[in-house]
Amino acid sequence: MNMMNRPVALGDPRLARRLARETEGEVLFGAGDRGRYATDASIYQIEPVGVLVPRRLEDVEAAIAICREEGVPVLPRGAGTSQCGQTVNRALVIDCTKHLRRVLSVDAEAGVARVEPGITLGALNDALKPHGRFFPVDPSTWARCTIGGMAGNNSCGAKSIRYGLMADNVLGIDALLADGSRFRFGDLPDILGADVPAGAADLVQRLRALGAREADEIAARFPPQLRRVGGYNLDALTPAARAAGRGNLARLLVGSEGGLAFSAALDLKLWPIKPRKVLGICQFPTFRAAMEAARHLVALDPEAVELVDRTMIDLGRSIPIYRATIDRMVRGEPDSLLIVEFHGHEEEPLLRGLDRLEEMMGDLGHRDAVVPATDAGFQAAIAEVREAGLNIMMSMKGDGKPVSFIEDCAVDLDHLADFTEKLNEVFAKHGTKGTWYAHASVGCLHVRPVLNMKDPAEVRTMRAIAEECFALVREYKGSHSGEHGDGIVRSEFNEPMFGARLTRAFEAVKDAFDPRGLLNPGRVVRAPRMDDRSLFRYGPGYAADPKVAPALDWSAWPGPQGGLLGAVEMCNNNGTCRKPNPDVMCPSYRATRNERDLTRGRANTLRLALTGQLGPEALASDEVAAALSLCVSCKACKRECPTGVDMAKMKIEAMHARAKARGVSAKDRLVAELPRWAPFAARVPFLANARNTVPGLATLAERALGFAAARRLPRFRRDAFRDDELPAPTGRGGEVILYPDPFNRYFEPENLRAAVRVLRAAGYEPALARPPQGRRPLDSGRTYLAAGMVDEARAEARRTLHALGRFGSPVVGIEPSDLFTLRDEFLSLLPGEETRRLAARAVLLSELIAREKPRLALRPVAPAAHIHGHCHQKSFSAFPAAVATLALVPGLKVLPIASSCCGMAGSFGYEAANQEASRAMAELSLLPAVRAVPEGELVVADGTSCRHQIADLGGGREALHSVRVLDMASSGRDDV
Structure with a gap:
């Protein structure tokens, strides 16, 4: 029975029960989970039957056996970054990335490592570095792509001209076959040993017989390109390949897109690390000139030659994180x-x-056209831009996007200029243009025509461009698939590419391995049409829910729902948010490794909710609330996501919809109203703090409100900062307006008083704007936004804008989350010129000092300060200013802590439901670094939440606000 022809029930409860009973894996069969795994980085969306996250290999073996019995296809999945639709199917998805990610062994002398399929390339190379070795296949998604996924796609990367493809660097694969047997594919002897199972021996002999029978056709029809990854690697089966030492049968599994076997373990070829590198950035006046130069530049024996076109230059400049590098x-x-x-x-x-490169560029008529990059920092920034190429291209706003479907055509370098020119003519003929970047060294350029996949007419244009492009590829004897595989988008074109006879041979290989079509059916062979709109993410019936009325301004994004859906659709599923390195994004995913807790997973959930695919009024649903429950609103995605997905702002919309539909919980309302009731609490702190001091109250509060009994809440202070401690603004020169946040005002007033002293020592005249009619202090509405109470937050913003908007002085704050509300959320709450003027004047005290460099007479206070950056400091590029300001202190060595979110995030870390996640976020990097700080050295954190998290979990260390350190250094105070 061919499983492609069998209808399969989505969320099949019988299958879910069997998997839960017979495996130890996580069984995810709900509508939200299925929706989150229905897309990859391609144009397609196919809802899976369900998802299994196996804890061990035995779970995979059991799942394959269950699915074989139940007649359900199986889809192995890594990071889900595929461009062609390989990792979406109507199947049971097996997500290997959470648990099956170990390095099983390393033999540095032999240059071999054995790994599980779910390990990322970045994690592997980190593990190999102490051995002086690395794995050289380096796609731009190296930080999150998995070795199993790379093998499935036959990945290549920038250095393939030096190291070859994945197929050249996989020495063996320990495979689980569709029939339940297990066999290691690698360099096999012609006469298989007696210990080889009969079924596997028969399979190998059948494959070799096919290779011998089709050897002449393979030689005639396979493109003579390094970058040929289409179809199956039948060339590994021929007698000539075996004679030349290229008959390793693991090559056949590499590039098979999970359709022949499940890779349980992979043996990889390792290479010595080359510790030094230099880059030359060659400038060309025209695209054709660059294409003509590529064949000459490779004669210099470089490691890589990578293209950046004009579109990518312009889009990169529009993204703040990349502008300076570009x-x-x-x-x-x-x-x-x-x-x-x-x-x-x-x-x-x-x-x-580099000198030879300069000479060659001069010989080609491009003198003084090489920008050298010899320092490591510049090189790393260039690599970040290059690796983000896809996402930079996808940062175009609106429905027209660069679409991946002819992405990886490869031709000989001698033909590259003519081929690309003719392809640009095809684009112009159809009224569009293409974006180009990537691997000029091997004639494989990532090219994406700009099309609107919501428009049936432009889908027809896509089809026409594909057919004309692939005809051009065949004319130049190139490869239509040079890196990203076949998937849905190219599999149907394998027959024109390779011919009918080899296509039947591909089918014979699939049938020999998997006669029932159990493993990822419909990919490479027997594929659907690439333009079948029923398989599209934006297919027939896709539309915004007209009942959704956004509470914030989303007009920067065109489209329905005031632009909200367009903003959500900026997530292209490429998964940059899965990166493991300790920037900020995405802290909850780094703690849980769950797709649900990922920026991509949340964006997919919101897109499905906003288009009615999760049922009516889904934006207020439990499904959406669960997906957003661990989002700490760190704002990192706004900066670190190359397409600028602002999940913190999107969470406000979802929380607002839920608050309107279901009301606000007592806990959320208590936190939201903090600025209103805090002035009264500060008058009777013994009562306000009783929850921390009276035995039993913490337990009662956890039961009633959900605040964890194990965590001490911030302590209200009787000596809270008062408005009358500073004069009202006068508009004189040298005046700055201090903006006290409620957290430092009521919990740590010494920080605000230190800020006043530092400002005066720096020559400023601090003033404080009064609220209208002397009412309660001004507030940004930050706490209201966290509860989704947008109307109340807008009222606070209007009150604050009225009080501050009358003056032209800088507005100076010391709490990042509160101050940046004036620069960010205010623009969405009260769009307009007055708000923009206030946003432009709002700065952190450290930003003011770093920008204006006032004279400060400072003395030494400590040998070193280890500073943790608040998420919003990093997300708004303000952390360097905090570091630079501390560096003004004589003799103080400033050491930034490489850390992500502290895990406290306002009230998040105080809530009982979040204790495990909060502690896990903190333990990723921050807390180990804090505990390692030597006695006598300072720990600095400008965020109130960060300081409280460190105080609670940091092994007895206290963190200071940077303004306290400046105050100590300027006034001689030692009250740390």
Whole structure:
């Protein structure tokens, strides 16, 4: 029975029960989970039957057996970053990324490592670094792509000209076959040993017989390109390949997109690390000039030659995180760049390589057209831009996006200029243009025509462009799939590419491994049409729910729902948020490793909710609330996501919808109203703090409100900061308006008083704007936004804007989350010129000092300060200012802590439901670093939440606000 022809029930409860009973894995069969796994980075959306997250390999074996018995297809999945639709199917998805991610062994001398399929390339190379080895296949998604997924796609990367493809670097695969047997594919002897199971021996002999029978056709029809990853690697089966030492049968599984076997363990070829590199960024006046130069530049024996076109230059400049790097990379206004890399063990030969590059560019008519990059920081920034190429391209706002369907065509370098010129003519003929970037060294350029996949007419245009493009590829004897595989988008074109006879041979290989079509059916062979709109993410019937009325301003994004859906659709599913390194994004995912707790997972949930795919009024549903429950509103995605997905702002919309539909809980209302009742609490702190001091009250409060009994809440202070401690603004020169936040005002007033002293020591005249009619202090509405109480937050914003908008002085705060509300959320609550003017004046005290560099007479206070950046400091690029300001203190060595979110995030870390996640976030990097700080050195954190988290969990260390350190250094005070 072929499982492709069998209808399969979505969320099949019988299958879910069997998996829960017979495996130890996590069984995810709810509508939200299925929706989150229905997409990858392609244009397709296919809802799976369900999802299994296995804890051990035995879970995978059991799941395959269950699915074989139940007649349900199986889809192995890594990071879900595939461009062609390989990782979506009507099947049981097996997500290997959470648990099956170990390095099983490393033999550095032999240059071999054995790994599980779910380990990411970045994690693998981190583990290999102490051995002086690395795995060289380096796709731009290296931080999150998995080795199993790379093998499934036959990944390549920028350095394939030096190291080859994945198929060249996989020595063996320990495979689970569809029939339940297990066999290691690798270099096998012609006569298989007696210990080989009969079924596996028969399979190998059948494959070899097919290779011998089709050897001439393979030689005639397989494109002579390094970057050929379409179809199955039948060339590994031929007698000639075996004679040349390329008959390793693992090559056949590499590139099979999970359709032949499940890779239980992979043996990888390791290479010595080359510790030094230099880059030359070649500037070209036209795209064709760059394409013509590529074949000459590779003669210099570089490690890589990568293209950046004009579109990517312009879009990169529009993204704050990349703007400075792009400006440094370009000289003048080039149309295209080629980034040439030289790697080695000694610097002098590499510098000579740069000299030869300058000479060659001059010989090609491009004098003084190379920007050198020899320092590691600049090189890392360039790599970040290059690796974000896809996401930079996808940062275009609106329905028209660069679409991946002819993404990886590869031709000989001698033909590259003519091929790309003709393809641009095809785009122009159809009224569009293409974006180009990536691997000029091997004639494989990532090209994406800009199309609107919601428009049936433009879907027809996509089909026409694909057919004309692939005809051009065949004309130049190239490969239509040069890196990202076949999936849905290219599998149907394998027959025109390879011919009918080899297509039947591909089918014969699939049938030999998987006669019932159990494993990822419909990919590589027997594929659906690439333009079947029923498989599209934006397919027939896709539309915004007209009942959704956003509470915030989303007009920067075109489209329905005031632009809200367009903003959510900026998530292209490429999964940058899965990166494990300790920036900020995405802290909850780094703690749980659950797709639900990922920016991508949340964006998919919101998109499904906003388009009615999770039922009516789904924005207020439990499903959406669960997906957002661990979002700490760190704002990192707004900055670190290359397409600028602002999940914190989107969470406000969802919380607002839920608050309108279901009301606000007592706990959330208590936190939201804090600025209103805090003035009264500060008058009777012994009562306000009783929950922390009276035995039993903490337990009662946990039961009644959900605040964890194990955590001490912030302590109200009788000496709270008062408005009358500063004069009212007068508008004189040198005046700054202090903006006291409620957290420092009522819990740590010494920080605000230190800020006053530092401002005066720096020559400023601090003043304080009064609320209208002397009412309660001004407030940003930050706490209301956290509860989804947008109307109340807007009222607070209007009150604050009225009081502060009359003056032109800088508005200075010391609490990042509160101050940046004036620069960010105010613009969505009260869009307009007056709000923009206030946002432009609102600065943290450290930003003011770093920008204006006032004279401060400072003395030494400690040998070193270890500073943790608040998430919003990092997300708004204000952390460097905090570091620079501390560095003004004589003798103080400022050491930034490489950390993500502290895990407290306002009230998040105080809630009983979040204790495990809060502590896990903190333990990822922050708390180990804090505990390691030597006695006598300072721990600094400008966020109230961060300081409280460190005080509670940091092993007895106290963190200071940076303004306290400046105050100590300027006034001689030692009251730390």
